[in-house]
Amino acid sequence: MKALSQRRRHPFAGVALLLLGLLITGGLYAAATTINEAQASSTEDYSSADVDEGERLFVANCATCHGINAEGTDNGPSLVGVGAASVDFQVGTGRMPMQMHGPQAQKKPPQFNDEQTMQLAAYVASLGAGPAVPDDEYLDVDQGDPARGGELFRINCAMCHNAAAAGGALTEGKFAPSLHGVEERHIYEAMTTGPQNMPVFSDANIPPEDKQDIIAFLKTYESQGTPGGFSLGSLGPVSEGLFLWTGGIAVIIASMVWLTSRSS
Amino acid sequence: MSTHTSESPGAVAEEHRPATRTGRIADYVDQRVGGTSIVREFGRKIFPDHWTFMFGELALYSFLILILSGTFLTFWFDPSMSSTTYDGSYAPLQGVEMSVAYATALDLSFDVRGGLFMRQLHHWAALLFVAAMAIHMLRVFFTGAFRKPRELNWVVGCSLLILGMGAGFTGYSLPDEVLSGNGLRIIDGMIKALPVVGSYISFFLFGGEFPGNEVIPRLYALHIMVIPALILVLIAIHLFMVVIHKHTQYPGPGRTETNVVGYPVGPVYAAKAGGFFFIVFGILAGISGTFQINALWNYGPYDPSPVQAGAQPDWYIGPFEGVLRLMPGYLGDFSLEWLLPMPWGANNLALPVLIPMIPVAVMFLGLFIWPWVEAWITGDKREHHVLDRPRNVPTRTAVGSAVATFYCIMWGMGANDLIATHFQLSLNDITYWSRVLIFVGPVIAYIVTKRVCLALQRKDREIVLHGNEAGVIEVLPHGEFREKHSRLNDYELYTLVAFESPEPSGPVPNAKGKVTRTEKMRASLNRWFFEDRVAPVSREEYLEALSHDHHEPHDAGIEASASQGQVGARHH
Numbered sequence: 134m135k136a137l138s139q140r141r142r143h144p145f146a147g148v149a150l151l152l153l154g155l156l157i158t159g160g161l162y163a164a165a166t167t168i169n170e171a172q173a174s175s176t177e178d179y180s181s182a183d184v185d186e187g188e189r190l191f192v193a194n195c196a197t198c199h200g201i202n203a204e205g206t207d208n209g210p211s212l213v214g215v216g217a218a219s220v221d222f223q224v225g226t227g228r229m230p231m232q233m234h235g236p237q238a239q240k241k242p243p244q245f246n247d248e249q250t251m252q253l254a255a256y257v258a259s260l261g262a263g264p265a266v267p268d269d270e271y272l273d274v275d276q277g278d279p280a281r282g283g284e285l286f287r288i289n290c291a292m293c294h295n296a297a298a299a300g301g302a303l304t305e306g307k308f309a310p311s312l313h314g315v316e317e318r319h320i321y322e323a324m325t326t327g328p329q330n331m332p333v334f335s336d337a338n339i340p341p342e343d344k345q346d347i348i349a350f351l352k353t354y355e356s357q358g359t360p361g362g363f364s365l366g367s368l369g370p371v372s373e374g375l376f377l378w379t380g381g382i383a384v385i386i387a388s389m390v391w392l393t394s395r396s397s
Numbered sequence: 398m399s400t401h402t403s404e405s406p407g408a409v410a411e412e413h414r415p416a417t418r419t420g421r422i423a424d425y426v427d428q429r430v431g432g433t434s435i436v437r438e439f440g441r442k443i444f445p446d447h448w449t450f451m452f453g454e455l456a457l458y459s460f461l462i463l464i465l466s467g468t469f470l471t472f473w474f475d476p477s478m479s480s481t482t483y484d485g486s487y488a489p490l491q492g493v494e495m496s497v498a499y500a501t502a503l504d505l506s507f508d509v510r511g512g513l514f515m516r517q518l519h520h521w522a523a524l525l526f527v528a529a530m531a532i533h534m535l536r537v538f539f540t541g542a543f544r545k546p547r548e549l550n551w552v553v554g555c556s557l558l559i560l561g562m563g564a565g566f567t568g569y570s571l572p573d574e575v576l577s578g579n580g581l582r583i584i585d586g587m588i589k590a591l592p593v594v595g596s597y598i599s600f601f602l603f604g605g606e607f608p609g610n611e612v613i614p615r616l617y618a619l620h621i622m623v624i625p626a627l628i629l630v631l632i633a634i635h636l637f638m639v640v641i642h643k644h645t646q647y648p649g650p651g652r653t654e655t656n657v658v659g660y661p662v663g664p665v666y667a668a669k670a671g672g673f674f675f676i677v678f679g680i681l682a683g684i685s686g687t688f689q690i691n692a693l694w695n696y697g698p699y700d701p702s703p704v705q706a707g708a709q710p711d712w713y714i715g716p717f718e719g720v721l722r723l724m725p726g727y728l729g730d731f732s733l734e735w736l737l738p739m740p741w742g743a744n745n746l747a748l749p750v751l752i753p754m755i756p757v758a759v760m761f762l763g764l765f766i767w768p769w770v771e772a773w774i775t776g777d778k779r780e781h782h783v784l785d786r787p788r789n790v791p792t793r794t795a796v797g798s799a800v801a802t803f804y805c806i807m808w809g810m811g812a813n814d815l816i817a818t819h820f821q822l823s824l825n826d827i828t829y830w831s832r833v834l835i836f837v838g839p840v841i842a843y844i845v846t847k848r849v850c851l852a853l854q855r856k857d858r859e860i861v862l863h864g865n866e867a868g869v870i871e872v873l874p875h876g877e878f879r880e881k882h883s884r885l886n887d888y889e890l891y892t893l894v895a896f897e898s899p900e901p902s903g904p905v906p907n908a909k910g911k912v913t914r915t916e917k918m919r920a921s922l923n924r925w926f927f928e929d930r931v932a933p934v935s936r937e938e939y940l941e942a943l944s945h946d947h948h949e950p951h952d953a954g955i956e957a958s959a960s961q962g963q964v965g966a967r968h969h
Contacts, residue, residue, distance in 0.1 A: 236823070279489045287575065287697040291705040296575065296695040301706025302814035306823040309706060353489055354695075360506070361517055361689030369576065371812040373690050374712030377524045381684055382532070385455060385525075388676045389448040392669055 178265075179217075179255030187256025190249055194230055203260055208234075215326065216263020217254035222322035224250045226315075228329075236306035237329040264325040271341045272317040277349025285347050289334065297367035298351055303330055313355055317348050440663030445646040449536045454670060456529035456557075457632065458677045459522045463564075466519040467621065473509050475501045476571060476617035478610045487694050495573075495698030498613050502572040502693055518685040523568060525681060527561045527713040534558060538767070538797050541785035542645045545778065548768035550638040553631050555765050560628050562713050567620035569711055572691075573613055578699035579708045582607065583718065590750035592737060608701060645784050650891040654782050709811060719810030720753040723831055757807075760800060774922045776902060788857075789896040791850035792926045795843045802842035806835050847929065854931035857893045860885065861934040862942040894933045901927040 143149075179187075192201060198209030205211030212219070223229035224245055228238035245253065254266065270276075287296060293309035295301045300311035307330050312320065324344050327333035339347070365372040415421045427433050444450070477497035483490050485500070486507045505512035534554060537543055543551035566584075570577045585607045589595040604611030643657050652658050660666045696705065710718050726733055726749045733748040763770075771793065772778060787794040809816065810831050817824040864882035871881055885893070904912045904920035 280491050280493055283489045283697065284493060287705070288700075288703055291575075291697075292703060293706050295706040296697065297692065299707065300818060302817040302824050304823075305825050306817070306821065308818050350489055357488075359689050359692065360694075361513055361692060362687045364689050364692070367692065367695070368815055369707045370691070370709045370711045371707070371715075371815050373520075373688075374524060374715065376688065377521065377528060377684075378712065381521070381525060381680070382528060384680055385677065386448065388673070388680070389451045389455075392673055392676070393446045393448045393451065 179251075179258065183252045183255035184259045185256075187252035187254070187259075190245070190253050191256050194244075195253075198231070203257065212257050212260065214261035214263045215257060217258040217266050218264040218322040219326040219328070220254040220257045221250060221266045222319050222326060222328055224253055225322075226319055237308070240310060264322070267318060267321040267325070267341070267344075271345045272321060272348065273345070274317060274349040274352045277345040277347075279346070279350040279353040282343075282346030282348070282350030283354075285339065285343055286350050289339065290347070293331075295367070295369075297364075298354065299367040312351055315351075317352065320344075320348050320351060436663065439640070440661060440667070442640065442643075442662045443657040443659045444644050444662065444666050445657060445659035446666075447647060449540075450644065451673065452529050452533035452536055454673060455677060456526055456533055457636075458674045459526035459529055459681070460628065460632070461674070462522040462678055462681055463519060463526060464625065466515050466522060467625075469515045470505060470512075470519055471621060473501060473505050473512065474498070474571070476613045478573065478613050490694060490697070493698060496613070498571060498573040499693075499698050502574075506694060514685055517688075517690050518681060519568075520690045521685050521688075522681055523565050524690075524712060525677075527558070527565055530554070530558050530561055531713070534764075535797075535801070539787040539794055540645070540647075541781065541790060541793065543768045544781040545768075545772065546642055546780050547638070547645075548772075550635060550642065551768050552765055553635045553638070555761075557628060557631050557635065559761070560624055560631065564620060564624045564628065565711055566714055567616045567624065569691075569714075570616050571613060571620060572693045573699050574693045574696035575699055575703060575705055576691075576693070576696045576708055578608060578701070579704055580710055580714070581612065582701070583710075583721070586747075586750055587717075587754065589745075590747040590754070592746050592751070593739070593744050596744075608699065643782065645782050648783050648786065648892055648895050650888045652783055654780065657782070707815065709815075712808075715811035716804055716807035717757060717811075719807040719813070720757060721750065722813055723807065723810045723828065723835060724749050724753045725832070756803070760803070763800070773919060774926050775899070776905075776919075776923065777899075786896065788850040788853040789898065791847045791854070791929060794850050795847035798846040799839035799843040803835065803839045806831055806838050851929060851931055858931060858934055861890060861893050861939065894939075896933055898930045898932050899927055900930065 191199075191203065195203075195209075195212075198206060199212050200206045200209070203212040220229075223238070225243055225247075227241040227243040230244055231238045232241060243250070257263075258265070286298075290298075293301050293303065294312055295309075298312035301309050303309060309331070315323075321344055323331060324334040324339060324347075325336070334344070359367070365376055413424070415424050475497050479497050480494055481497050481500050483493050483495055483500050483503060485491070485504050487503055490503065502516075505516055507513070537551065537554070566580070570581050585599055585603065588599045588602065591598065599607065602612065602615070603609040604615075644659070646652050646657055646659070649658075660669075662670075697703075709715065733752070735746040735748065736743040737746050785793075810828070813824060813827050813831070816822065817827055864884040867881040867883045869881040871879055873879065901924040902920070904916045906912050907916065
């Protein structure tokens with residue numbers, strides 16, 4: 134017994150245990166991150182000519198803030214490992230290149246065409262593994278389940294983006310934008326990359342099929358219109374109250390004045 | 398009088414035989430119902446004609462529309478919290494598990510013919526109902542219509558406002574979607590913030606832990622029965638008292654404390670009022686048919702976990718929401734949430750929720766008791782049937798606008814997130830500024846309003862004494878330039894000078910000849926109320942101003958002496 138316990142407490146037992154522990158956590162982490170990057174970009178989709186052209190565009194248009202090798206500066210984060218999806222979203226919606234500093238980048242007409250955006254994405258994807266531009270199969274809203282997407286949207290998205298996806302306020306001038314008219318691809322990419330102040334909804338968190346359902350919900354909602362008439366921005370009771378207190382009461386007061394201005 | 402009316406139907410029946418068939422039917426009914434005397438009494442009631450007097454009527458008509466549309470909704474709405482799976486025609490919710498209340502509210506919106514229109518009509522009418530009451534009360538307050546003998550009717554009106562808000566809130570909570578559930582959760586939080594008793598009241602209301610399975614049916618009973626019944630009773634009392642007191646009127650020539658100048662109910666006013674009902678109905682129906690309200694299919698079935706951006710109450714609950722958003726949870730490092738040690742264990746004291754309720758409660762209490770407060774301060778116990786022009790009671794008007802400012806800041810804060818996104822401001826900055834503004838704003842509003850009132854009074858004096866600027870520059874023969882002034886006629890003059898502006902009255906000793914401390918306080922409040930005053934133009938001042946005119950050119954002199962003669966005639 135004594136020999137056994139002595140052997141068990143071998144001087145290197147602690148070290149071995151530590152190594153084992155590190156190995157397991159490291160392995161699990163590696164496994165977990167690869168799940169998160171199930172769509173991890175690979176540069177093989179892009180030709181080296183794309184990458185080179187992307188680098189040229191990057192140096193000319195983005196390096197001022199992101200650094201000459203996309204390593205990041207005080208004015209902009211490092212882009213190593215952000216993936217092609219990030220570039221496709223930020224550049225494709227016109228948020229990048231940023232017009233000016235502010236609480237967050239504003240959407241504006243895109244500054245690059247599709248090909249240039251793809252080339253920039255190719256360059257950034259070549260810097261390190263990151264979320265890729267989604268496959269078209271997940272963007273087909275006809276395959277999604279809008280009812281299920283609606284539930285997922287209300288649980289995960291509506292607290293910032295509003296139940297009707299009309300957008301909402303965050304702290305210090307930041308905001309969650311309205312999702313009306315946003316392309317399927319960009320919605321998907323926003324979920325995988327977490328632009329601005331948005332959290333990342335990785336594939337471990339919301340699998341691609343669920344993302345597809347959410348997009349299906351948003352597109353169904355968008356195409357169905359507003360059954361009750363003009364939506365007043367779908368902002369809820371505030372815009373309704375404002376409408377009543379301005380337009381509604383004004384029309385009623387006008388009728389009162391008309392009615393009492395006639396003596397008989 | 399009563400003996401006379403009780404005899405007359407029989408007497409008339411003896412003598413009078415209507416010639417036509419319609420006449421005979423009318424006579425038959427009248428002998429049994431006594432319609433003639435009702436019409437004679439009520440149809441001759443005089444109501445003054447002014448557009449600001451129609452807000453009460455507007456509230457009444459909105460309430461009638463609420464009853465009509467609400468009755469329709471009860472035919473299909475089932476306030477049950479039992480679980481079901483939605484299989485109606487709204488695709489994005491098909492197959493989702495939800496309460497029967499939410500499912501039937503969705504059915505009303507999508508599967509009942511005209512249901513969505515009626516739901517929207519009900520909701521828009523509810524917003525208008527409370528808004529009309531609020532504007533009506535502002536009119537009554539700023540014109541001093543709450544003074545004797547109408548103090549109790551003011552209290553009835555205040556109670557109606559509270560009941561209206563209660564009706565609105567209970568209705569808002571019924572569809573059992575995420576938005577209304579969030580609203581209920583806030584109410585639950587407020588109840589639980591009451592020290593010691595809060596959690597017990599909450600458990601009692603919700604039949605256990607929030608949200609439970611009880612609250613929707615309970616709110617439904619309140620919403621469709623208890624509160625509307627109370628509102629109806631109070632409306633009856635309110636209108637009865639209006640008939641008893643007669644309507645107030647704005648000051649003007651020929652209008653005194655003993656008469657009412659206007660049109661009788663029958664036929665002119667009845668036609669106007671009846672017509673106004675249809676105008677209101679038409680406008681509301683127009684709005685309901687074109688503007689979506691409370692799109693409850695967006696919010697999804699209630700689930701206590703999610704809260705959605707842009708979750709707000711309807712406008713009349715906005716200030717309550719706003720004051721909660723305004724209140725910090727910490728002052729520096731000092732937490733405002735405490736645990737009260739009790740014999741049975743610690744009780745939570747959530748001051749960040751409790752403290753904001755205090756100014757709101759004080760505001761509503763002040764609303765109820767203001768008629769007595771003002772009468773006590775001014776010492777004015779007389780009856781008043783002629784209204785004040787708001788500028789002629791500067792202190793009351795200033796207090797009213799200070800309170801209104803306080804309310805509006807809370808109200809605006811209830812929408813701080815939308816102000817932030819739509820004006821591209823920082824939500825935090827809006828909140829910090831409003832925390833200052835809630836204290837400073839009412840003071841500024843008080844000072845500015847009072848000064849504006851006094852300035853308007855001075856302008857009135859100026860106009861009475863010197864007339865309106867005619868916009869014509871004259872050159873006199875000796876080269877002087879001056880602007881021509883046109884004097885007011887007597888009607889216009891009357892309105893500008895016929896008001897009281899008492900000077901502060903000092904403390905009055907009581908029966909024992911002693912000036913009590915309460916009396917001293919009253920006297921100092923009285924000084925505060927009356928010390929800044931602009932007296933109305935007296936006859937002497939007016940005549941003196943006219944005599945100045947005599948030294949002026951020819952035509953003005955003729956005009957002035959002519960009106961002097963009239964004034965003299967009126968006063969002698």
